[in-house]
Amino acid sequence: MSSHLSYWFKQALEMESPLDTQTLATDISADVAIVGGGYTGLWTAIMLKQQQPHLDIVVIDKGLCGSGASGANGGCMLTWSTKYPTLKRLFGEEQAKWLVEESEQAVYDIEQFCFEHNIDAQLYRSGTFYTATNSAQQGQMQPIVEQLEQLACNSWTSCSKPELTASTGSNQHIEGHYSPAAGSVQPALLVRGLRRVAIQLGIKVYENTAMERLEFGSPAVVNTPHGSIYAGKVVLGLNAWMIEHFKPFKRSIVVVSSDMVITDPIKKQLEQSGLKQGASVVDSRIFVHYYRDTKDGRLMLGKGGNQFSFANRVDPMFNKQSQYADLISRSFSHLFPELGQSEFAYSWTGGSDRSVTGLPFFGHLDGQENIVYGFGYSGNGVTQTRIGAKILTSLVLERQDAWSQCGLAKGPLGYFPPEPIRWLGAMMVRNAVRRKEDAEDREETPRPWDKWLAKFAGAAGKADKVE
Numbered sequence: 001m002s003s004h005l006s007y008w009f010k011q012a013l014e015m016e017s018p019l020d021t022q023t024l025a026t027d028i029s030a031d032v033a034i035v036g037g038g039y040t041g042l043w044t045a046i047m048l049k050q051q052q053p054h055l056d057i058v059v060i061d062k063g064l065c066g067s068g069a070s071g072a073n074g075g076c077m078l079t080w081s082t083k084y085p086t087l088k089r090l091f092g093e094e095q096a097k098w099l100v101e102e103s104e105q106a107v108y109d110i111e112q113f114c115f116e117h118n119i120d121a122q123l124y125r126s127g128t129f130y131t132a133t134n135s136a137q138q139g140q141m142q143p144i145v146e147q148l149e150q151l152a153c154n155s156w157t158s159c160s161k162p163e164l165t166a167s168t169g170s171n172q173h174i175e176g177h178y179s180p181a182a183g184s185v186q187p188a189l190l191v192r193g194l195r196r197v198a199i200q201l202g203i204k205v206y207e208n209t210a211m212e213r214l215e216f217g218s219p220a221v222v223n224t225p226h227g228s229i230y231a232g233k234v235v236l237g238l239n240a241w242m243i244e245h246f247k248p249f250k251r252s253i254v255v256v257s258s259d260m261v262i263t264d265p266i267k268k269q270l271e272q273s274g275l276k277q278g279a280s281v282v283d284s285r286i287f288v289h290y291y292r293d294t295k296d297g298r299l300m301l302g303k304g305g306n307q308f309s310f311a312n313r314v315d316p317m318f319n320k321q322s323q324y325a326d327l328i329s330r331s332f333s334h335l336f337p338e339l340g341q342s343e344f345a346y347s348w349t350g351g352s353d354r355s356v357t358g359l360p361f362f363g364h365l366d367g368q369e370n371i372v373y374g375f376g377y378s379g380n381g382v383t384q385t386r387i388g389a390k391i392l393t394s395l396v397l398e399r400q401d402a403w404s405q406c407g408l409a410k411g412p413l414g415y416f417p418p419e420p421i422r423w424l425g426a427m428m429v430r431n432a433v434r435r436k437e438d439a440e441d442r443e444e445t446p447r448p449w450d451k452w453l454a455k456f457a458g459a460a461g462k463a464d465k466v467e
């Protein structure tokens, strides 16, 4: 594994040292083989085992559990409430409302799970602020809040400018809404905690064990370098790596980077700034800024949409220092001029699996009744992977229930153009979005061409933000 891990993963592994890890070295059988030891794979393994304790479940990861997005993300625990318009457009009002409520409930469930299972993931259910930092961003949340209000499932309250300044640590926010059904977590401690609980429940976890090939059949066979798993059912929780193995998914996502910087501990300054401990703050750009503090008094700022991977190659997007640290540093100075921060303790980058809808999708692989998959979280997965696990659990157990029947369980709901059009188009749109958002920050009118192109990044509303 590359030496430049995410700040969180490095911290989590240091706390676990020496690492106790097992690699598959022989052929084995299992009722369920789960490929991918991130949140999706581990939550699914845990739910299955809790619901059907007799099942023999194996999880494998090509690296360590959490070495993908689950150990590298911003740790902002957000929900689908801001995606209500997209959910309604795709699945209708009733299902959209249900998914919003379930996503909010998932925040509380993850908190409860960590409490019950002694996972100290530095989880703060302190809520989130969705804000506007210039006049072009204003007014985006209000129609969503009104629709949620009508359905009696609105958790958002509007904040005055002084309230925002007092709670977000920055006086750049000119409008904002707050929801308590959100928060933040040290993402790698969460995923490594799930791994520990999975093992304690009797699930076998093999790391540094890559699936090289999957043979269809009953049993299905997961081939790894030093052993095969003969499995009644297979769950693919591979995130963007899915497209490297299964060509039909090639155009179902684009792999887009999110980049992060984190300061040294600045506890006193953060206290003075008023930033609400553990809250996530997200602005209303297309390529959003998101930030939060940490338990030891650091401030992390991330930004989505900086780089699109050519041919959707995933590995080059992970375990690297961010190439965009300067760009994020400028954003940092704009948001927090009084912190006077020009140096950061650490920066890193990771690739997100962005789908056409901005929502994940689940289903059976290639018509195989015993192989299920789920990915496409589009940068919103810390909370939502728990919902993904509910869908996958239902599919594995062949239940005909709301989860297996829901609109998210019908495979990809759209496709991107093929390469090289996809990459060239993505870069053109990215550059237009940058110019548009820079103009808006200066309170200038963006060029019509840039505004038009930016629509392809999903400027239609909160639902299509690139996190």
Ligand SMILES: Cc1cc2nc3c(=O)[nH]c(=O)nc-3n(C[C@H](O)[C@H](O)[C@H](O)COP(=O)(O)OP(=O)(O)OC[C@H]3O[C@@H](n4cnc5c(N)ncnc54)[C@H](O)[C@@H]3O)c2cc1C
Pocket: 035, 036, 037, 038, 039, 040, 041, 060, 061, 062, 063, 064, 065, 066, 067, 068, 069, 070, 071, 072, 073, 074, 075, 076, 077, 078, 209, 210, 211, 212, 237, 238, 239, 240, 241, 257, 258, 259, 290, 349, 350, 351, 352, 375, 377, 378, 379, 380, 381, 382, 383, 384, 385, 467
């Ligand atoms: C930089 C970044 C920032 C983000 N910030 C946020 C945020 O603040 N809030 C939020 O809600 N979401 C955020 N996300 C999204 C969130 O992290 C993901 O949606 C979530 O972690 C997905 O979990 P997963 O288990 O599906 O995927 P992963 O955690 O990526 O797990 C997939 C696993 O599959 C393994 N694997 C791949 N190929 C093989 C193979 N052949 N054999 C075996 N194993 C294999 C990988 O090693 C990996 O561990 C962010 C994502 C990134 C990349």
